[in-house]
Amino acid sequence: MRPDILNPLFTETEALDGVGPKLKKPLEKLGLTRVRDLDYHLPERFVSRRAVGNLDEAGEGEQIVVRLTVTEHRAGRSARAPYRVLAQDMVGNILALTYFGRASFTARKQLPVGETRWVAGKLERFGDMLQIVHPDHVVEEGGDTLGQLCEPVYRLSEGLTQPKIAGLVQQALSRTLELPEWIEPRQIEKQGWPTWRDALVLAHKGEHSAARDRLAYDELLANSLALMLVRADNRKRRGQPLRGDGSYRVKLDLPFPLTGAQKRSIAEIEGDMAQESPMLRLLQGDVGAGKTVVALEAMLIAVEAGAQAAMLAPTEILARQHYESLRRMAEPTGARVALLTGRDKGKAREATLMDLLDGSIDIVVGTHAIFQDKVAYNNLAMVVIDEQHRFGVGQRLMLASKGRRAPHVLAMTATPIPRTLTLAQYGELDVSKLDELPPGRQAIETVVMGQDKIGLLVDRLAAQIAEGRQAYWVCPMVREMDGPDEIAAVEARFAALEQRFGRDVVMVHGQLAPEMKDAAMERFASGDAKLLVATTVIEVGVDVPNATLMVIEQAERFGLAQLHQLRGRVGRGSEKSVCVLVRGDTLSETARERLALMRETQDGFRLAEEDLRLRGGGELLGTRQSGDTPFTVASLEQITTLLPTAYDDARLLIERDGGLEGPRGEAARTLLYLFERDYGVKTLRGG
The missing domain is CATH 3.40.50.300 (P-loop containing nucleotide triphosphate hydrolases)
Structure with missing residues (x-):
């Protein structure tokens, strides 16, 4: 159960001043539905501005704050033409404040002729005239002079502005209380890191690398802890040892001989499946390396041992493709393969469900429909998950409840993953690699x-x-x-x-x-x-x-x-x-x-490493690269530098306090709930 101390952070954004149905939608588009989401909506960059007495002190391209007196409004000759407000500084230099579209209405209100205003924006030259296009701020004299300004720039969606999102972030931070410390004091002292709440506040104020690193480390530690707890729980659970006699596999009619990598991977999988603790293995294969054949061999081991196997695909189209391919390859063996997707309805669906329950179906292929509540198996003992990055650890745990005992799980991905990110995303899985292509595969x-x-x-x-x-x-x-x-x-x-x-x-x-x-x-x-x-x-x-x-x-x-x-x-x-x-x-x-x-x-594993190098630091992970990793705070550079330490820290914590019951263990539970890795807590008694 989530600790009470976190409840304010999981309050809906509607509780904040100014958030109604109109603002809720653009916030949801950015995934900002709760206070904690705003806390972690970190600026993409910062704009540093300098206050200048007059325009002679400023350079073109510089972000400035300057005091101006409005002298004239010039409307464009057409609706598409720019609307310009002419103003002069204290020594008489002329500057154009340029607006496009509906922003001209704002200019008319904010900048009456004869009035003095503080204006912030980027100084540019257009022909022989200096200008600021769409000033970031226009403030009445006597208000905030904007002075030395370091302003955060946030990712937006339609309907949001920088001032609006900045205001909401500040509201969220004001509701955010300090949490118990989950990082070793020596580590904090060594790195010079602030406390969790101070790190959040500083990260929204400016380029504070120590604050950013602290927040990234928290996320990496939470992820590492959760993966290790799932792995430890998996080792304690009883699976079904599966030892095939080869009677089905020997009848397979494959279009080409198995590669060395395929044989090695099948041997690793066969060894895992013979154990009582359930297999949790990742099969990483380059494009066209023959993962489907390896998956079929693994599922036939289960069938030979008198059990059932399932393959989970991310889309109906891919599920159908796998079904046709597996059915064709498995036909000589006599194994019965079926398809089950969310689109199946009526009597045909009922018949498939009955056949799964009485054991008439050996292998079922489908989408998430195969682990819905109404789907029951006779003896599900082996699950293959294709395109693993589309499924979370939580879904893997749901699958585990479908068999008499925890099923063996083989996760497949056709996306070669750099070594560092493999540890980050799949820390709890053993890894098999298909790093050679079948003979006859032509270069593109x-x-x-x-x-x-x-x-x-x-x-x-x-x-x-x-x-x-x-x-x-x-x-x-x-x-x-x-x-x-x-x-x-x-x-x-x-x-x-x-x-x-x-x-x-x-x-x-x-x-x-x-x-x-x-x-x-x-x-x-x-x-x-x-x-x-x-x-x-x-x-x-x-x-x-x-x-x-x-x-x-x-x-x-x-x-x-x-x-x-x-x-x-x-x-x-x-x-x-x-x-x-x-x-x-x-x-x-x-x-x-x-x-x-x-x-x-065309070596996908080399390209993956080069991709990590080229993308480098600063690019946030998660949504930006089709779900590459489970991180929203940690950048690629931070993963590379901080993950090994976070992983070791998590391992030591579990070795010393496996139930997370001591003071630091309790704080670590809070961390897991904060980052919604509570599936890790749920593997513990009393979680």
């Missing part, structure tokens, strides 16, 4: 070209389709965004390609209704549609051997891991495949290196 030619070559690319695409081949075209955004950058939008690109290819083109993106998305994917998978225009929702998608061309537009906007996953959608058949990376006109050095690496190698 990777080409980089500029946006100006799109016309030639479309002609090549037409030739490809005329030969009966299929292709993917991936865009980074769903709709055009306002601003100077021309962002390729999937809807705009689809409209352009549809004019050329008509009914041969289908579109998929995350905002489509599930049934529309499935219908489009099924048309493409069946070959009825030749070109799939999509966002990265196809990063984990259907297996279409006939697709031999992958186009990734504005490729510089994607991380290496994503580019590699997308490239892996082609090259699955016998024909040569090509991946075309279409780049924008301006590239950062990091983007250039990223695209060069894509041309240089």
